[in-house]
Amino acid sequence: MSRYKRELSVAGALGLLLLVLGLFAPKFFDPANLRAVAVSNAPVLVAALGMTLVILARQIDISIGSQFSICGMIAGLLAKQGVPAPVVALVTVAAGAALGAVNGGLVAGLQLPSIVVTLATMVTWREALRWISEGQAVQNLPESFLWLGMSRPAGQAFILIAALALLGLFAWALRSLPAGRAVYAVGSDAEAARLAGIRPRRVVFGVFVLMGALTAFAALLTAIQFRNVLPNEGGGLELKVIAAAVVGGIAVSGGRGTVWGALAGVLFLGVIGPALPFLGTQAYWEKALQGSIILIAVASDAINLRQRRDVGPGLAH
Amino acid sequence: MLAQALPTDSKPRLRRLVLSHEGVLALLLVAEVAVFSVIGRNFWTAGNAFEIVRLGAEIGLLALALTPVIVTGGIDLSVGSLMGLSAVLFGKMWRDGHLPLPVAAAATLGIGALAGLVNAALITRLRIPALIVTLGSFSLYRGLAEGVTSAVDNFTNFPDAFLFLGQGYFFGVIPAQLPIFAAVAVGYYLLLHRSAAGRGLYAIGFSPEGARHAGIPVERRLTLVYLLSGVVASLAAVLYVSHNGQAKADAGTGYELRAITAVVLGGTSIFGGRGNVHGTLIGLFAIVVLQQGLLLSDGPAELAGILVGVLLIVAIAANRLIATLAARRKGE
Numbered sequence: 308m309s310r311y312k313r314e315l316s317v318a319g320a321l322g323l324l325l326l327v328l329g330l331f332a333p334k335f336f337d338p339a340n341l342r343a344v345a346v347s348n349a350p351v352l353v354a355a356l357g358m359t360l361v362i363l364a365r366q367i368d369i370s371i372g373s374q375f376s377i378c379g380m381i382a383g384l385l386a387k388q389g390v391p392a393p394v395v396a397l398v399t400v401a402a403g404a405a406l407g408a409v410n411g412g413l414v415a416g417l418q419l420p421s422i423v424v425t426l427a428t429m430v431t432w433r434e435a436l437r438w439i440s441e442g443q444a445v446q447n448l449p450e451s452f453l454w455l456g457m458s459r460p461a462g463q464a465f466i467l468i469a470a471l472a473l474l475g476l477f478a479w480a481l482r483s484l485p486a487g488r489a490v491y492a493v494g495s496d497a498e499a500a501r502l503a504g505i506r507p508r509r510v511v512f513g514v515f516v517l518m519g520a521l522t523a524f525a526a527l528l529t530a531i532q533f534r535n536v537l538p539n540e541g542g543g544l545e546l547k548v549i550a551a552a553v554v555g556g557i558a559v560s561g562g563r564g565t566v567w568g569a570l571a572g573v574l575f576l577g578v579i580g581p582a583l584p585f586l587g588t589q590a591y592w593e594k595a596l597q598g599s600i601i602l603i604a605v606a607s608d609a610i611n612l613r614q615r616r617d618v619g620p621g622l623a624h
Numbered sequence: 625m626l627a628q629a630l631p632t633d634s635k636p637r638l639r640r641l642v643l644s645h646e647g648v649l650a651l652l653l654v655a656e657v658a659v660f661s662v663i664g665r666n667f668w669t670a671g672n673a674f675e676i677v678r679l680g681a682e683i684g685l686l687a688l689a690l691t692p693v694i695v696t697g698g699i700d701l702s703v704g705s706l707m708g709l710s711a712v713l714f715g716k717m718w719r720d721g722h723l724p725l726p727v728a729a730a731a732t733l734g735i736g737a738l739a740g741l742v743n744a745a746l747i748t749r750l751r752i753p754a755l756i757v758t759l760g761s762f763s764l765y766r767g768l769a770e771g772v773t774s775a776v777d778n779f780t781n782f783p784d785a786f787l788f789l790g791q792g793y794f795f796g797v798i799p800a801q802l803p804i805f806a807a808v809a810v811g812y813y814l815l816l817h818r819s820a821a822g823r824g825l826y827a828i829g830f831s832p833e834g835a836r837h838a839g840i841p842v843e844r845r846l847t848l849v850y851l852l853s854g855v856v857a858s859l860a861a862v863l864y865v866s867h868n869g870q871a872k873a874d875a876g877t878g879y880e881l882r883a884i885t886a887v888v889l890g891g892t893s894i895f896g897g898r899g900n901v902h903g904t905l906i907g908l909f910a911i912v913v914l915q916q917g918l919l920l921s922d923g924p925a926e927l928a929g930i931l932v933g934v935l936l937i938v939a940i941a942a943n944r945l946i947a948t949l950a951a952r953r954k955g956e
Contacts, residue, residue: 367755369881419940420894426881431933438926546701550759559753592771598764602746605760609750 313556313564313608317571324578332585340581346463346532348577349470350525351548355555355569356477357521358548360514361421363481365494365561368515370410370425371522371548373432375541378403378523380436383445383536386452395452400523406432407519411512421515429545440538448534455531466528473521478566490514494561550597551576554604575600645891645943646903652935653910660917667920670797678799680912682707682860682867682876684905685805686883687890688812689856691904692849694887695816697829697896698747698754700850703857703883705766706739707876710861712769715779715871725786732858739765740854744847754850762880769873779871790866801863808856813901821845829896886911889936891943910935 328335335341354371361368382399386392406428413424454462481487489510492500497507522541530536555572557564579600580593661668686703693700710732717728739761746757792800816822824845827835836842857876865871890907892899915928 413937413941417941417944419937419944423888423894423940424937426885426888427933427936429881429933430885430929430936434926434929434933438924438930546759546762550763553756553759559756589771589774591773591775592767594763595767595771598760598762598767601760601763602757605752605756606746606750609752 311565311567314568314571316607317555317568317575317604321571321575321578324575324582328582328585332582335582335585342460342463344578344581346466348573349466350528351544351551351577352470352570352573353473353525353528354522354544354548355551355573356473356566357514357518358552359477359557359564359566359569360481360490361518362549362552362557362559363490363494363562363564364511364514365497365559366414366421366511366514367549367559368407368410368421368425368518369545369549370406370429370432371518372541372544373429373436374403374406374519374522375526375529375544376538377406377432377436379526379530379536379540380440380445380538382527382530383448386448386530387445389449392452392455396524396527399527400520403523403526404516404520407516407522408512410519411515414515415508415512433542436538442538444538445536446534448530448536452531453534462531466532469524469528473524474566474570481566486510486513491562494563496562547576550601554601556604556608645939646900646906648942649890649903649906649910649939653906653913656910656913656917660913660921664917664920667917672916672920674793674797674799674802676909676912676916677802677805678867679916680908681799681801681805682864683879683882683886683912684908685808685856685860685863686879687886687904687908688808688901689853690883690887691812691890691892691899691901692816692822692825693754693853694884694892694894695829695896695899696825696846696849697832698846698849699758699884699894700743700754700853701758701880702739702743702761702765703853703860704876704879704881705762705764705769706736706854706857707861707864707879708769708873709739709765709772710736710858711865711871711875712773712777712779712873714862714865716772718782719779725783729862732862733855736854736856736858736861737851738854739857740851741847743854744850747850748843748846766873766877769875773873775873777872779865780869782866782869787866787869790863790868801867804859804863808859809901809905816901821848825849826897829893829898882911885932885936889932889939891939 354375358368358371378399381402382395385395385398390398410421410425410428413419413428414421450456455465457465477487481490489500489505492503492505493507493510500507500510526541529540551572552564552569553559553572554575555564555568555570557568557572576597579596580590583590583593583596657667666672686707689703690700713735714728714732717723717731718725721728723731743754743757743761746752746760747754789800794800794803814822816825824835824840827838827840828842828845832842860879861875864875868875886908887899887904888894888907889910890899890903890905892903911928911932914931915925917923918925918928
């Protein structure tokens with residue numbers, strides 16, 4: 308049980324928040340509201356799964372907001388051309404994987420720092436999209452694409468099931484597949500992993516490709532919820548997702564954390580915003596609270612860790 | 625050892641200068657200016673040159689503040705958010721608190737110092753990675769700005785004497801913020817390149833443990849750079865308010881990543897231990913000239929961002945290549 312200490316403490320905090328909500332604002336548990344909160348957080352969870360892999364491998368990707376915007380626009384444009392939804396999904400995810408491969412190629416192939424590479428690709432892709440789209444949204448998506456042509460509740464159920472299925476898949480893969488263990492190994496000590504017969508560069512390239520594909524899927528799950536796709540839909544997603552991972556106890560120094568932590572982080576940060584109005588507080592304080600949660604989570608972690616290990620200050624990669 | 629402190633290279637000085645990262649970047653900047661002087665309208669004028677400084681001042685201040693932070697191997701993602709918080713608190717102290725503007729401005733710098741100290745305390749006392757600490761305060765400071773103003777309150781109608789700071793000209797040509805920007809640049813130059821504390825920052829960037837064994841007060845030095853980063857972000861906020869004539873919670877959104885881009889383009893290593901103030905200035909102006917030049921030659925504004933992104937990757941890839949080749953040559 309101590310293995311999941313961090314995940315459990317975040318889950319405990321989330322439980323406490325839900326308890327408070329249950330006592331003071333039972334309306335929060337109105338099925339329609341709960342469903343809305345869950346559906347709006349499902350794409351964040353999907354992106355957070357990718358970020359978990361990237362951070363576990365001791366890398367970071369701050370370009371996913373731009374990737375998300377591009378993939379959402381691609382999905383919207385294809386859907387508008389009347390392309391069938393499965394093909395749209397396939398092309399979108401492939402496009403995301405290709406964008407991720409660019410990051411992966413530069414980081415793993417040329418051995419460049421991922422924070423700088425993805426900073427550069429974030430800017431490049433964002434501006435390229437703004438240039439091509441001229442800031443225009445893709446409007447009036449066809450009925451066959453909205454909720455994938457299903458009814459609204461069925462579409463919402465599909466989104467939740469898809470996100471949870473991916474969560475289960477990655478939880479299993481990271482725990483039980485050699486490739487999953489390799490991600491931890493590379494993130495803990497790339498040189499040791501290499502000596503153990505793992506190819507760190509391949510693993511790093513792979514996590515960036517998966518990050519891109521998952522970001523694209525998250526964009527797709529968002530695009531089918533609305534009539535329009537905005538070209539700046541993904542702005543700020545990168546820091547939101549990194550924050551969720553960090554709150555969930557995934558260490559930026561690599562090799563430590565689980566997707567369950569990412570789930571707890573996404574839920575905690577995702578519930579606090581919608582919960583505020585129910586507790587009689589203005590929604591404007593959402594970001595301040597989220598910031599405090601991040602700082603409290605990492606500070607308590609650090610205090611726990613301090614007795615055990617000495618980590619130098621500075622930027623952990 | 626600190627490579628920069630001991631230039632053992634016997635190559636002629638000029639050649640070393642031109643072949644350095646900043647040298648290549650400076651040549652690129654010259655090329656940009658040459659191209660835009662030919663294709664841009666009114667690019668090659670003193671007025672435009674000063675306009676470029678004005679455009680670069682706020683992000684430039686952040687970039688200057690981030691240079692020593694990144695040299696120590698750290699990062700400060702909270703500077704853009706702190707600009708938003710400083711801007712609205714500045715507006716609030718003046719409009720609702722009825723403080724005279726100079727007093728409000730001074731208090732704003734104090735708030736910046738406090739915000740910087742919060743970052744520093746978490747980084748040095750609890751030893752949390754700077755990336756994570758400032759990701760949290762990135763969210764916290766912006767959130768406080770939004771909470772205080774309910775995300776809509778906008779402070780306007782500042783007196784002309786204050787707006788002069790961001791919009792006026794000395795002698796008709798020199799933008800009023802230029803002396804402030806220059807003073808901060810000189811201050812950071814002296815800190816990084818002309819003081820013992822500055823040498824210590826490079827040592828910390830190379831190896832915090834090594835620096836500690838060498839007797840450098842690592843915690844105190846780190847506290848200094850994050851504190852200064854907060855103060856300078858607040859200063860940038862005051863200039864921003866004066867420049868735009870309004871203070872809203874969204875002031876400075878996204879500025880942190882733009883400032884980091886200028887610093888890294890200027891040759892400062894994201895891993896710490898290497899970098900300098902003049903590189904940051906050249907990197908900053910390479911970006912601002914590109915933006916302004918494309919504007920004056922009716923080019924697409926987005927092209928500036930795309931080129932900056934590509935340039936950033938080319939710059940670090942070239943650095944990497946040169947380092948690899950040098951290491952190989954040494955090995956022979």
